[in-house]
Amino acid sequence: MSLPHAILTALLEKPSSGLELTRRFDRSIGYFWSATHQQIYRELGKLEQAGQIRALPSEQPARGQKKEYEVLPAGRAELASWVARREDPKTVRDPLLLRLRAAAVVGSTGIREELARHLDLHRSQLEHYRSIEDRDFPPERRTAETDRLRHLVLRGGIELETFWTKWLTDALTALGPGEQETPAP
Amino acid sequence: MSLPHAILTALLEKPSSGLELTRRFDRSIGYFWSATHQQIYRELGKLEQAGQIRALPSEQPARGQKKEYEVLPAGRAELASWVARREDPKTVRDPLLLRLRAAAVVGSTGIREELARHLDLHRSQLEHYRSIEDRDFPPERRTAETDRLRHLVLRGGIELETFWTKWLTDALTALGPGEQETPAP
DNA sequence: GTGTACATGTAAGTTGTTACATGATTGG
DNA sequence: CCAATCATGTAACAACTTACATGTACAC
Incomplete structure (x- = not known):
């Protein structure tokens, strides 16, 4: 709704x-x-x-x-x-996390590249948000109620993308450099 | 899919x-x-x-x-x-960020309580994830490929909830303690 | 005149939500 | 026997996706 x-x-x-x-x-x-x-x-x-x-x-x-x-x-x-109105946060539905969980069962062949690709996408989105912040929310424009609220929303986007880039970086490190074994069928 | x-x-x-x-x-x-x-x-x-x-x-x-x-x-x-398979991250659809943006236009009356409520929900979800981590992923269980992948997924959940609690805390601080003014119609 | 961008729309199908219906099993 | 719980399912609707259809304006 x-x-x-x-x-x-x-x-x-x-x-x-x-x-x-x-x-x-x-x-x-x-x-x-x-x-x-x-x-x-x-x-x-x-x-x-x-x-x-x-x-x-x-x-x-x-x-x-x-x-x-x-x-x-x-x-x-x-x-x-x-x-x-009150409305509970909707339950999470994230295909990438789900795919990693599936990879734990059927093997992670090919998923490294996908993680790296997502990392690139999130990095550029993060940069994009940051440039908007520089342009639209210089420190002096953060006092009016309306601007403060809009800036908060943008901060949400920035911190969300920061989370993804950090988590994906960690994930690539944890997966290691090479091919991963496939659990037996 | x-x-x-x-x-x-x-x-x-x-x-x-x-x-x-x-x-x-x-x-x-x-x-x-x-x-x-x-x-x-x-x-x-x-x-x-x-x-x-x-x-x-x-x-x-x-x-x-x-x-x-x-x-x-x-x-x-x-x-x-x-x-x-390759699949781009799906575009974001977050009702709470959207509501904050709407609040910037029609006034933020009543939204403080909602943010505080969400903060509680995310905090308890975070604690829940952490207890699962303590129970299922002690340091010695993080070497096998399957366990490493499952732990990564859980870390995703933990860091996502950490993002929300941090952002909501910041938001409540930025909104200040009292009633907010309503922009004129 | 025709190709391209602008602009609004239809149709069909998939996915997700909400409410309800039906039968089996078990404890009191 | 009867209520509660387990278990599977139907139906109707709302939301989202994908592909296509139609018309206008304008540059070449």
């Missing part, structure tokens, strides 16, 4: 069309809640029907024509109530 | 019935890939049809009767190939 709220947040930050939202879900807000354009268009339709957003008045509401949305008071109220 | 592989791994570790699997998905393997009993029964049916597992011979294959499964060679092969 988070996608509609992600969209409401994005639209409050700046009214947008479906495709603009899609692009913003590929950076910024999408770092914490990803979505494809199909999900977004469908959800925009639902939110409009529910009276939480509306399309900005324009001449041609046709296919292929840009359609901008803005949040209505009902949408803002729903978002505020969601922010205050 | 990870649930079938989680089940294959669990069944290789120990042949089980659907309900036993469900219980193991509530601890151990479920710490990295959670699933409900409905998902598990459905997937067991599919895996059996695909010839990757089979029900151990027994008299009554009736409703209400326990049915144990074991992995067939085809299942083990599929699991091994999945372990060696």
Whole structure:
């Protein structure tokens, strides 16, 4: 139940069309809640029907024509109530950890390369977050409530990627350099 | 595409019935890939049809009767190939980070309590993982390949929970003690 | 005119969630 | 016998994924 709220947040930050939202879900807000354009268009339709957003008045509401949305008071109220809601952390589902556990049973052939590849990906994501932090959150911009909150979210991303790079580095060390034996069938 | 592989791994570790699997998905393997009993029964049916597992011979294959499964060679092969497969880390979807970002727009009323609650949950999960580490992975049990891999997975859980407790502690400090102002509508 | 980027959408399938249904076994 | 627990399952829905369809605008 988070996608509609992600969209409401994005639209409050700046009214947008479906495709603009899609692009913003590929950076910024999408770092914490990803979505494809199909999900977004469908959800925009639902939110409009529910009276939480509306399309900005324009001449041609046709296919292929840009359609901008803005949040209505009902949408803002729903978002505020969601922010205050209690919701337990969702149970973890991590394919890489699971694969390592499977490797403990069927043998770890080929998994070293995969770990190294993931390490690269997480390292570059970490660098990317750090450059955003340098650009958008210099020390003097960390006093206003809004900026403090946004910076906290980014810190979450930075520390999460830091965790992954550290754990993957440790894992590669623990696995050792060479080929691993395969447990007998 | 990870649930079938989680089940294959669990069944290789120990042949089980659907309900036993469900219980193991509530601890151990479920710490990295959670699933409900409905998902598990459905997937067991599919895996059996695909010839990757089979029900151990027994008299009554009736409703209400326990049915144990074991992995067939085809299942083990599929699991091994999945372990060696490349798969990018899935894009992040974290409701709590998203909620904080929404709070930056509509105001953070009530979110402090929620962060404190999550901190408690992550702290106790961390303690739980640590007790498992003490029990199952004393230093002398970290030399065999299988044990090293399983320990790595657990370390992943431990460091992930460490990240959350640290970030949540920082977040509560940054938010300060009192009520937060609400941005004007 | 046509290829490319922009922009919105449909359709089908898989995975995950929630609620409920049914039968077997056992302790009191 | 009856309640509680064990055990397997159905059904309906919601969320997400993948592939494709359609139309507009504009540079060449």
